[in-house]
Amino acid sequence: MDRAREACAVRDAWLAHGLSAHSAERAEAEDAVRELYRLIDAPAPRFTWVDSPSAGLELVRTDPAFGPVRLHTGVLPDRAEGWSPPSRLATLQSELRDRLESSVRGPDRYGWSLRPLKPEPDWEQLRSTAPREALAAGASLDRVLWVAVRDALRGSLGDAVRAPVRSALRTDSPDPLTWWGQHDASWVGHYDACARIGHGWFAAGDLAQLGLWARLARSTGWWWAGEGRCVMAERPAAVHTEPAPGAVHGEIRLHHDDGPAVRFRDGSGVYVLHGARVPGWVVTGPTVERIHAETNVEVRRAAIERIGWDAYIEQAGLRLVGTADDPGNPGFRLRLYDVPRELWGRSARLLLTVNGSVEPDGRRRQYALGVPAFLDDPVAAAGWSYGLSGEQYGRLRRRT
Amino acid sequence: MTMNVNVTLGELTARTGLDVLDHLEREVTVPVVDGMQAQGDLIVVPLAMLGQLRVDDDGWWGVPPEGVELLRSSAGGNPHTLVADRGRCRWTTRVDDPTGLAIGALEAASVAYLIHPEHGASGIAPGRYVVRRQQERALGARPGPLRGLMFRGAGNRFVCD
Structure with missing residues (x-):
């Protein structure tokens, strides 16, 4: 030992x-x-x-x-x-x-x-x-x-x-x-x-x-x-890191949301968010226009999360299809938005949900799921993500 | 080790050696849910609710006291761990699920627990359940011959929290 x-x-x-x-x-x-x-x-x-x-x-x-x-x-x-x-x-x-x-x-x-x-x-x-x-x-x-x-x-x-x-x-x-x-x-x-x-x-x-x-x-x-x-x-x-998730052997990954995660003395650097390399604009100036011009879905998601889903939805002018109480997550709503085909290159819908557990900072994280465009009901959309019907998902007792 | 119904998160982590993040309340009794429940990107569904799904009779094994890691996020990160008293819960991955989302099924004779470092713990009432993971439609990915290999089905992929 x-x-x-x-x-x-x-x-x-x-x-x-x-x-x-x-x-x-x-x-x-x-x-x-x-x-x-x-x-x-x-x-x-x-x-x-x-x-x-x-x-x-x-x-x-x-x-x-x-x-x-x-x-x-x-x-x-x-x-x-x-x-x-x-x-x-x-x-x-x-x-x-x-x-x-x-x-x-x-x-x-x-x-x-x-x-x-x-x-x-x-x-x-x-x-x-x-x-x-x-x-x-x-x-x-x-x-x-x-x-x-x-x-x-x-x-x-x-x-x-x-x-x-x-x-x-x-x-x-x-x-x-x-x-x-x-x-x-x-x-x-x-x-x-x-x-x-x-x-x-x-x-x-x-x-x-x-x-x-x-x-x-x-x-x-x-x-x-x-x-x-x-x-x-x-x-x-400068080198900015965070512990790798679940690390027990001291593993780290790069992360810095306020500039390059690795910055060299001549000003060159590499931007990394939670271990994923992203173009500099994602960190320094994410905009709806740049997000829509981006073809890499991971980069796009990282950039939207930098702006915040609420702000993105508002700035992109996404149409609200419906809202419903989140079964098993009392006090929180599910919101389903329509994403026009021209924005992301295919028609899609976006389900906005609130996490069942609080983050270390005491807040609840919002997250968004892509769902097929044929879904009109937010509960059915949440159910689809687990292979369930809306009626089945409505019986959810608890979410953490 | 007996996992009665009135277990706190602190007791559960002490007994299993699994840990959760510091901000989670340790003194509160862990609720036991008789029915469907979700823990982040996993859902526990009573088997009876899912008619189209088949569980093989062979392939069950006992959940050991240190637990079974059901799913760990792709970044190597936080696992969902199933724990139960010795001999009181069994687990199988031989599940034929047409949606492709099932990772296994469990049968609990007494309360079993699902523990996750960020989500805390949740009790599962005795019964038979299927555990599924969550999928999403890749945001804006154009389905194509190559992308089809990377994602499940028509541009779907698993959610990792």
């Missing part, structure tokens, strides 16, 4: 590095990169610092020192010495990660020895079970670390933070290889935690190289390795 707890403390420290909005520790980062260049027998590079990943990509896309990515063996020279620094660095890291992976693999993962005495909780259960309870329920430390450290860091830093920033920058052309700096904490943190609690057998050389990637994860934003030159990006100036 103490080892699991220690591993989670290490995880949390790496999560903090991954989310850090302090300015980069430039000398430290440059030093670690020079060490990596030494490991691939490349001459030490010059460094150019920029304020954001987008500024970095702009530089490396036009600089021949960075070249196109050639990772397929078919297009690489036969001998590794002829490879460009990014290719050699990618090989170095990939081989390191392979070795680290087999270092932490316990024999039970192969399934040929040491089967657990009783069946372990399945992976899905482990995701929602705190390490202490999981171990008590017979889970192996190996699996607990896999879910509570590795998956948690990957989910938070890889999927929830790096991915939206990256997709905001994506272009059609293949970009030079990017190294993720602080976001490499998503994998560095797992092996570091395993090494610190003595879970696995690590070669000294591997730990030394892991230490270099760890120094980069603690000191810089994204960076690009080129022939004789590296472009290094500062960390963001």
